[in-house]
Amino acid sequence: MATSTRPRTWHRALTFWRRSIQARVVVSTVVLSAVVVCGVGWLLLQQTQRGLLDHRVDNVLTEVNTVVADTNRQLEGSLSASTTANDQRTQVVNGLIARGASRGFTVVSPQALGSTAEFDQGAIYTEGLEVDKSVPVSLRQHFGEVADTAWTYTRISQVGHASVPGIVVGTQIKLPADADYYTLYFLFPLTEQQETLGLVTRALVTAALLLLALVAGITWLVTRQVVTPVRMARRVAERLAAGQLQERVRVSGEDDLARLATSFNQMASNLQRQIRQLEELSRVQQQFVSDVSHELRTPLTTVRMAGDVLHDARRSFDPVTARAAELLQTELDRFETLLVDLLEISRFDAGAAVLELDEVNLTDVARRVVDQTQVLAQQRFTHVVVDAPDEPCLAEADVRRVERIVRNLVTNAIDHAQGDSGVSRDVVVHVAADEHSAAIAVRDYGVGLRPGESAMVFNRFWRADPARARTSGGTGLGLSISLEDTHLHGGWLQAWGRIGEGAQFRLTLPRRAGAPLRQSPLPLVPVDAREAVG
Template sequence: MRDFDWRSWLSRLARLWRTSLQLRTVAISVIMATVGVSIIGAYMLISVGSNLFDSRRDQLLASSERAAVSVQNVFSAAAEQGGSAELESAMVDAFDLVSRSNATTGGTFIAILRSPDQEGPRVPGDLASTPSTVDLIGPDLRETVAESADTERRMYWQSVSIPSESGNGDPGIVVGSSITIPSSGVYELYLVYNLSDAQQTLDFVQRTLVLGLLALIVLIGAVTYIVVRLVVGPVRLAADVSQKLAAGQLEQRIPERGEDVIATLARSFNAMADSLQHQIVRLATLSQVQQRFVSDVSHELRTPLTTIHLAGDLLYDQRENFPPETARTAELLHAQIERFEILLADLLEMSRYDAGAVELTTEPTNLVHLVGDAIESVSSLADSKGSPLRLIAPGGYFEAEVEGRRIRRILQNLLSNAIDHGEGRPIIVYVDSNASAVAIAVRDYGIGMSPQAMERVFDRFWRADPSRQRTTGGTGLGLAIALEDAALHGGRLEVWSAPGEGSCFRLTLPRTHGAALADSPLELPPDDTEPQGLDPNDTNPDGLDVAPSKDTYRELQSGKGDDD
């Protein structure tokens, strides 16, 4: 048999306690009711028991006092007649008289004992119902009763346990008083009363009270459960409906019943849902119109753009035969037509993302080789800006399931932005990996961005400095498309920047398509104090420019290194 998993059970109970308002409300109500009922019940039990005992004790003391008076009268009458025989006979008569009287009040045993340390004959002798009766009388009680003979005579009592057949003992009390027999001295009268009947009554009252209090606690719990269910039920229903609305089921509504506060909440919620549905449908329709417009315009522009492109290429090829002004115009026309084609392609790509029509085709790809290809494609542009490119790749799990065309597009966009804003300083590309993820970071040391610019850097058609001259002539959609490409792979594209310190874009991808993405293997920005480049002794088949040493890397950071 398996051991009971207490930790798992407590964890499930704690989670249920956190998530269930109904459970917490009922449990707190029952606990508070239990505490309150326990305090009240304990007070009632103590009060009932004390009052029952006090009333029974007072009754027995009064009965004992009458019995003591009767015994005193019997001995006084016998003493007037004189003689030991009369006193012995009076002892028996008094004993019988008290026995009959004691039986009517629940008495069990009787003892008439001569007080110790008295002079004169012991006539009559001691008499008790049983030999064990004397054992029930405590020495303290005997001493108190004996001392009361010289003062005002009173009834004294003591609680005792009377042996019973069950062996547990019955509760009882012993009542004692002193009597005086002329010519014989002071005697003590002890009456033993069994209180088992009173104890049975008290037990019955206690059981009844405990059962009643338990029933009251159960009733309070049931009432609390019903009330909380009436209140929590509509709230839970509202939560379920709101989740369905958030999931896109805009037709879901809360049933409206009655005219109470819950019904008012349902009507208000449904009115809000109607308004949201109307707005969402209107915005969705508008978005579809906009997407269709962009897609249609982009498709329709391709045909005239192709014609313009052919005519522009013809003019561009013949520019040497034109006058200088006309030749310059042909060159500008050719550049703007190419930029127009790039913008049109980006618009078509964004329209496919907006329509959810993009499909990903992945295959195992070595990202170091992919980064090398991207660096090679922008090397001439970097040379023209005076920005040396460096690749640092210390990891070992460089292969990942990606679509190479989209990742290469992301890298080319990030590298082009770094060259445009790098101020001619070195641009470092980091590639690192672990068993589950691959990360690529493009770090420049140019002008950087403000926190406000970082928040909008991935917005469409947004530029940090619109007045700044761009070498690459971008469309303003590159980073937005790169962000969509990264998300399509299940990855993340993040940015760090600081004014005057440059910028760093980090792309993190899962090595297996569809796997959950955890922490990135690279920091943002990467630690560039002591970079570990590729091994300078290894042959570089891709012709990549790697940092051969720390000293060379520091020179590159300061802008003094060569471009080899």
């Protein structure tokens, strides 16, 4: 359950990040501010640490010099009291240890000069101090012979306590008893400086967090003043796109955003006025087409009756009059078809077209259409074949409309099956289906389509070649009606074509009415096309 919730959470977070300008601006500002604050804080801490350590080193060296000077004066005044070098060394070191206990430092005095390994058994040092861990070997090596005062950083270890950072200063004194030099190590802890640095660090971190919170709040407030009007304009634009043309952006103030809102409202008003004009014009046009189509049916019926009489009696006429009667009959058939198509287009425009759904086998539809167009194909010396699987290709559809779509595609393919060489090739009707969709593709090898014409071929009364005659008696509305029928089913009607390679029209329908289409079981580009092979 947790693994399934996490991807949804990430998806919602990413969606919010992509869609929210305010969130991106706030986060970007806070991140950049954090980088700057961290950089400045690090520099301040480095400067503070260096200053504290430098000041502590100066104080330590001053104190060591004072202690050594006092020790030398003590040795000069106690020559008669100390008879041996060991007694003088013991007296001096014990005094320094006692002094260090009150001054906050510890003392180490090895027995031999320059002990660079472990301290010898005769070393004298402050009780509890782990001298081998506290005095670095490098400093011991420095005092392997007579040398000047030197210091270094170290960690002071005491028995039963954690080690603490510190400074160790090494120096040498000369005992009057044997006129030899003895090394003294003074260890000063940096506990106070460490606490001060920690306090400064906590103060800087607290100040940085407060500063970042303040920057985030200020950025959020500033971006809110800009983003809120933009969001309001977006919501109004979405409602306008949904058809609520009366929506307007609320205007407050006289700044640039207010002027933008005013311009947006003016644009919306102009669009509303123009859309209403277009709707009125479209309504008038639709009404005109519908009225004309209906009104023409009565005189067409009368003319049809007279034409049928003349056509039936044409054998008794002279050849010219008989030919005129035949032409009249042909044009009356075309005129009647045009009226039917205009009525169908007017129903689509008025939104009055409805589906009568049923389980349709597209293979049977394709075969019926091929049988119906066989005479036309023979006239064009074209053979139409069906390429379909053995199992049924079923879809919930209006069989009358689907059959009309396929018939328009097949007759259109027959019209254009003859190429530039004048030789007609077969028209192939492919049928296929998958789990979610079913499709019919009509492939011809005629003149083809130029680039860009695949989108224009479904326009009303459009012809690829205006000089080309409609041999099948088409009205120029067949593909437009087919596209409307396809949209009514929630399907796709697409075209592909190349000059010299022919064309292919593909109809894709969902297997279940109302289901969304994601892919087609047939490719739009034919498998035998050069671009598909390449």
